[in-house]
Amino acid sequence: MKILICLSNVPDTTTKAKFVNDNTAFDTTGIQWIINPWDELALTRAIELKSDAANSIENITVITVGEKDAEPTMRKALAIGADDAVRIDAEPTDAYFVAAQIAEYLKSNPFDLIFNGIESADYNGSAVGGMLAEFLNIPSVSAVSAVNIENGQVKIKRDIDGGTEEVSSELPVVAIAQKGIAKEPMIAAMRGIMMARKKPLNVVAPVEIEALTGIVNFELPQPKPPCKMIEPDNVKELVNLLQNEAKVI
């Protein structure tokens, strides 16, 4: 079985968003780039699955649609334990564009189990995984909180609104990962970091595809009015305000 992880290169989650060029572009000055947290957990789960020989996992590949500046993040994935990496050399203009590029690559390079994260920490689209599956005409399971392999069969647990379900699927399948897929993200060991330099990172040319959306500009949230402080021995007043001012209880 071959596993693919779609990897999004995003600003560290503590980043304060700032914009340049008349608020049309994200200000990348001083930004720490990380593997999107969900993709990191999916990679962790893939490595756990591979470590059990009974699962017969030949290979774990990570793929990113991005420019050269995404490579350090991809190397991190190799250091954690992916076997190889593929970068589709294009500016990721929207989710449709990204999914179409990956789909195109997969037509000649098939995988069995394809992981995506539920949401990117930058554009919050929750889109690439489902789009990819539809491009390839293969099943997708979303809100996935566990993946196991039993006798070569992929067993998935997913969240539904107000519960969980177990899903088994034909392969290939796109599993869109969320909380629970792995406990803690795996950290690269020194040996992994050394080895990552020698692992293949293949750069492939993009195909011609037009994005369906375009960002006009960004806005920062309106500053919130200052918090109204209430004395700790006067909680009655808080309840009064919630009832009569905010009108929320």
Added chain:
Amino acid sequence: MSVLVFTENWDGKFKKMSFELVSYASKIAEMLNIQTVALSIGDVQEDELKKLGNYAADKIISVNNDKLKNLDNQAYTSVIAQVAEKEGAKVVIIAHNNTGKALAPRLSVKLKAGLGAGVSKLPLSLDPFTIFKKVYSGKAYSNLVIKSDIKILTLAQNSFEFEENIKSPAIESFEPALSDDLFKTTVSNVQKQTGKILLIDAEIVVSGGRGMKSGDNWSPIEELADLLGAATACSRPVSDEGWRPHEEHTGQTGKIIAPNLYIAAGISGAIQHLAGISSSKCIVAINTDKDAPIFEAADYGIIGDTAKVLPDFIQAVKEMK
């Protein structure tokens, strides 16, 4: 031509979210001067279907087929696409929840329709079709243009003030073409939470952080939640420690919620926590540290010990009633 809205039912009943969606769709239909068509998949009685008319649906299409008992993303997408085609949908509205996030992207490819994910307002303009959405987990917003002929929008929960506008829509049943090769997944072992108010549905949420000191100290949070008809939630370390179940974890890597009232007790307000709760209409913070970042996000704050403030809170709510 129409605006098509995909509604969801739970055991044959619509939740508030579906009415919100229909109302939102009808406003866009009004802007475009076309009809609002609501699609329901599942076994829903006519009386219940009619309720969608209370939020200005002009027509209701009901698909009730045993093959669609469980959510298969590929099959459901095909059904929505068939209805969209039949009804000449220009815009398709879907919830930005688990089901919506599973279906909308597939539909986007199927209809070659650009997706605006997690919108919270009506489109800012129709030509170009410009929407407003959250990016960077709520740290910023973007104005996004959708260039395709058909557009898909997923609506963030509890973000749109919906209103009654009673119509008496025609109800039509529809038999979609469902070839076997659409069904590549099998569902088993469905577990549903019962009895409790679900975090994603709750209008009020009472949440505790590491400042609660131990899982054994949760009874005031539960009591306050009960009194207010609220759901309970927690920060990530609290669920990591096993003090509370994982379903309660809110934030960037947990549930993203937008209740009318969020009460944060002993939560510092880390940026990743705020990413999950900052769309709440009103935030109350209780924290011993006056410099805790939660006070920057909060509307009302008390600098104090949860062990004392929460019991007083409970008492005050009891007296209010």
